[in-house]
Amino acid sequence: QVQLVESGGGLVQAGGSLRLSCAASGRTFSRYAMGWFRQAPGKEREFVSAIDWTVTRTYYVDSVKGRFTISRDNAKNTVYLQMNDLKPEDTAVYYCAAGGSSYSAAGQTEGQYAYWGQGTQVTVSA
Numbered sequence: 001q002v003q004l005v006e007s008g009g010g011l012v013q014a015g016g017s018l019r020l021s022c023a024a025s026g027r028t029f030s031r032y033a034m035g036w037f038r039q040a041p042g043k044e045r046e047f048v049s050a051i052d053w054t055v056t057r058t059y060y061v062d063s064v065k066g067r068f069t070i071s072r073d074n075a076k077n078t079v080y081l082q083m084n085d086l087k088p089e090d091t092a093v094y095y096c097a098a099g100g101s102s103y104s105a106a107g108q109t110e111g112q113y114a115y116w117g118q119g120t121q122v123t124v125s126a
Contacts, residue, residue, distance in 0.1 A: 003014055004025035004096045009120030018060055020081040022096030030074035031057040033099035033106035035113055036081045038092035049081060050106035059106055086124045093119040
């Protein structure tokens with residue numbers, strides 16, 4: 001059973017930073033792509049960032065490019081999302097997701113991920 005546990009969310013002022021963490025358990029973490037999605041109130045869940053199992057390829061939605069950085073520490077079975085220069089429009093529940101197939105490229109759609117965390121709230125005040 002794969003489990004994903006996010007942490008690091010909170011309330012921050014615009015321009016501030018947060019680092020989200022997602023600890024994974026239940027299988028060989030290093031073989032799978034990992035992603036971050038978010039869902040703002042009244043909106044559908046959207047892709048934010050992903051990193052493939054090789055660690056060399058990362059992907060970002062245009063709205064966070066240059067501000068967010070995804071990384072992973074396979075020794076700790078953890079993926080991170082460093083969020084800098086946060087804006088009020090970044091306010092959302094952020095979800096960690098794990099790919100379902102080993103050695104597959106990281107995807108940008110929900111259907112490419114088989115496991116999800118419970119989410120962590122990020123609130124950015126103006």
